[in-house]
Amino acid sequence: MKLSDRVNDVPPSGIRRFFELAEEMDDIISLGVGEPDFSAPWSARDAAIASLERGETSYTANRGKRELREAIARDQRRRYGLDYDPDEEVLVTAGASEALDLAFRALVDPGDTVAVAQPSYISYVPGVVFAGGDPLRVPTRAEDDFKLTREVLEEAGAEDAEALVYCYPNNPTGATMTGEELKEVAAFCREHDLLVFADEIYSELSYEHDHTSIATLPGMRERTVVFNGFSKAYAMTGLRLGYAMGPAEAITGMNRIHQYTMLSAPTTAQHAALDALENCDDEVDDMVEQYDRRRKFVLSRFADMGIECFEAKGAFYAFPECPWDDADEFAEAFLHEERVAMVPGDVFGEGGEGHLRVSYATSLGELKEAMARLESFVA
Structure with missing residues (x-):
C-alpha cells in the first residue's frame, strides 16, 4: 500500500x-x-465525575459548550483585556494540537510559506506539511536566549512568508518574551502582512514577568489566532481539551473542518475545564x-x-x-x-x-x- x-x-x-x-x-x-x-485540580475532577453521574455524555455544540466558551472569553478579558465573542471567535478543540492542525488546514493554501520559529514543538513543521504548506525554519539563537527577533526573521527570509507560528513561553527551551520584545515581531508581521499562529499553551507558566499575548498589540488581534488549553497549567493532559481564539472568519473556517472530523471536543473534559476556569486559580x-x-x-x-x-x-x-x-x-x-x-x-x-x-x-x-x-x- x-x-x-x-x-x-x-x-x-x-x-x-x-x-x-x-x-x-x-x-x-x-x-x-x-x-x-x-x-x-480536585474540583475540576469532581465536576467531570458529577457530569458523568448526571448522564451528560452526549455531543456538545461543535464549537464547544457555550458556558465554557463564555468562561474562556471572560478569562481572556480578565487576564489580557482581550474581547472575543464566544459565539463567533472561540472554538473548543480536542487539545491545542487539534486547534493548530485546524488552523493550518483552514488558513494555509498549498504552496504557502509558513515561518516556524525554532527550536519548536515538534508538530508545527509536520502540521504545515500536512496542510500542503512549505515550512520556513527560523532558528533562534542561544546568544539571544532563544527569543524571536526581527534580525532572525529577516535572516531567514520570513518577509516572504504568508504566516508565522511561534510558542512563548517556549517548548523546548523555556524561553519567554516580554511585551516590549514582542513589539518588534508584531511590527515585522504588520509590515509584511503575515498571519500569526500564537501558541500560548504555557502562558500561565511565566516566572519572572507577566505573559503578554501578541494579540493585545496594535494591529495584531485581526491577524492572529491564539491557541491555549488545559493540559499544562491545569494538569489535564489526558482529558485532551484546548481552544482557539481569533477573527470570526478564521474560527468559522476552522470549525468547518472540526465539524467533519472531531465533531465536538470531549464532553466530560469540558465540564472539568469550566470548573477549572471558575474555581481553580x-x-x-x-x-x-x-x-x-x-x-x-x-x-x-x-x-x-x-x-x-x-x-x-x-x-x-x-x-x-x-x-x-x-x-x-x-x-x-x-x-x-x-x-x-x-x-x-x-x-x-x-x-x-x-x-x-x-x-x-x-x-x-x-x-x-x-x-x-x-x-x-x-x-
Whole structure:
C-alpha cells in the first residue's frame, strides 16, 4: 500500500524514539516528558465525575459548550483585556494540537510559506506539511536566549512568508518574551502582512514577568489566532481539551473542518475545564510556585556542574548545552547507563543542535536524584 507523499515527507517523532527506549527499562527517571506530574485540580475532577453521574455524555455544540466558551472569553478579558465573542471567535478543540492542525488546514493554501520559529514543538513543521504548506525554519539563537527577533526573521527570509507560528513561553527551551520584545515581531508581521499562529499553551507558566499575548498589540488581534488549553497549567493532559481564539472568519473556517472530523471536543473534559476556569486559580498558583522552585534548583545544579544553560524563565523546561559533541549519542548513553531520560535538542529543529531538553515537571526528589546521576556521568 502506497503512502501519500505528504506522510512520507514527515519523519517519525524523534521524541517517541526515546520514550520507547525508556519504556523497555525499569526504574527510569524521565526528564523527557512535557507533562505535569500533578493531577488535575480536585474540583475540576469532581465536576467531570458529577457530569458523568448526571448522564451528560452526549455531543456538545461543535464549537464547544457555550458556558465554557463564555468562561474562556471572560478569562481572556480578565487576564489580557482581550474581547472575543464566544459565539463567533472561540472554538473548543480536542487539545491545542487539534486547534493548530485546524488552523493550518483552514488558513494555509498549498504552496504557502509558513515561518516556524525554532527550536519548536515538534508538530508545527509536520502540521504545515500536512496542510500542503512549505515550512520556513527560523532558528533562534542561544546568544539571544532563544527569543524571536526581527534580525532572525529577516535572516531567514520570513518577509516572504504568508504566516508565522511561534510558542512563548517556549517548548523546548523555556524561553519567554516580554511585551516590549514582542513589539518588534508584531511590527515585522504588520509590515509584511503575515498571519500569526500564537501558541500560548504555557502562558500561565511565566516566572519572572507577566505573559503578554501578541494579540493585545496594535494591529495584531485581526491577524492572529491564539491557541491555549488545559493540559499544562491545569494538569489535564489526558482529558485532551484546548481552544482557539481569533477573527470570526478564521474560527468559522476552522470549525468547518472540526465539524467533519472531531465533531465536538470531549464532553466530560469540558465540564472539568469550566470548573477549572471558575474555581481553580489557587491550585494553578500553587503548581506554578512549585515549578519555579524546581526551575531554580535545576538551573543551579547545571551551574554547579559547569554545564552552560541560559536562564529559562517559562514553561517547565531547561535547555542546557550538551557536555558531548553529539547530543543524541549522549542522551542514549545517559539513558542506558544512568536510567535518566532526556531529549536531544536537535529533534526540535534548527537552533536546537548541541542541546538537551530537560523537563522539570517531576518531583523535586526525582530531580535531585537525576542531577546527582548526571553529575556522576559527566565526571
